[in-house]
Amino acid sequence: MLPVTAQRINPSILSADFVNLQAELEAIATADLVHVDVMDNHFVPNLTMGPPIVERIQAVSPIPLDMHLMITDADRWAPGYAEMGAYSVTFHAEATGDPVRLARRIRDIGARAGIALKPGTDPEPYLELLPEFDQVLVMTVEPGFGGQSFMPDMMPKLRRFAEARRRSGLDVWLQVDGGISKDTIGIAAEAGADTFVAGSAVYGGVPEERIAELRRAAATHQH
Numbered sequence: 001m002l003p004v005t006a007q008r009i010n011p012s013i014l015s016a017d018f019v020n021l022q023a024e025l026e027a028i029a030t031a032d033l034v035h036v037d038v039m040d041n042h043f044v045p046n047l048t049m050g051p052p053i054v055e056r057i058q059a060v061s062p063i064p065l066d067m068h069l070m071i072t073d074a075d076r077w078a079p080g081y082a083e084m085g086a087y088s089v090t091f092h093a094e095a096t097g098d099p100v101r102l103a104r105r106i107r108d109i110g111a112r113a114g115i116a117l118k119p120g121t122d123p124e125p126y127l128e129l130l131p132e133f134d135q136v137l138v139m140t141v142e143p144g145f146g147g148q149s150f151m152p153d154m155m156p157k158l159r160r161f162a163e164a165r166r167r168s169g170l171d172v173w174l175q176v177d178g179g180i181s182k183d184t185i186g187i188a189a190e191a192g193a194d195t196f197v198a199g200s201a202v203y204g205g206v207p208e209e210r211i212a213e214l215r216r217a218a219a220t221h222q223h
């Protein structure tokens with residue numbers, strides 16, 4: 001069971017030392033979820049991991065898995081991560097012809113269903129679909145690599161989802177990913193984000209201290 005917090009910090013293991021993954025997972029035990037980036041070198045120009053490695057992460061991680069699938073064939077692969085026991089499975093809007101159908105499959109298996117939008121994707125078609133999702137991921141960099149700069153021009157998109165959530169009365173998590181640090185997290189929190197993915201900001205120092213620092217910075221800018 002996740003601790004009930006208004007805001008969540010989800011470290012991205014893309015910035016971890018993959019040779020020492022178990023220790024790197026234990027180092028972020030004070031975070032809410034571990035963000036796991038699956039990339040296929042088609043949807044994004046980078047390649048990370050697939051089911052066999054994620055299965056091992058699921059087995060040893062002290063905190064639940066927040067899967068982010070940056071893959072073209074989301075319909076084929078997403079349900080498998082839910083079956084593995086991931087807490088949430090987020091696929092890209094640009095990677096499926098039927099996001100509602102896929103979200104329902106993920107939910108039926110028992111995971112939270114998330115939809116992610118690249119920076120160039122129009123939020124409009126998804127605003128009315130909020131009841132179909134447990135979380136929305138607004139990318140604040142072009143997906144593919146850690147260590148990029150936060151895009152403040154994504155805040156209007158985030159605000160639109162925050163407004164749609166307010167209207168709906170639903171507890172849909174609004175997640176941001178890319179360039180989140182103690183200096184940028186407040187901007188995203190003010191725009192309505194409640195779930196923050198951070199790779200380099202967490203693993204670039206002592207993870208436990210960095211997580212606490214991000215929590216403090218987010219809390220002072222709560223929506």
Ligand SMILES: O=C(CO)C(O)[C@H](O)COP(=O)(O)O
Pocket residue numbers: 012014015035037068141142143144145146147148177178179180197198199200201
């Ligand atoms: O999805 C991602 C990139 O596509 C990431 O989760 C990325 O690891 C974030 O890293 P950083 O916090 O260093 O920007």
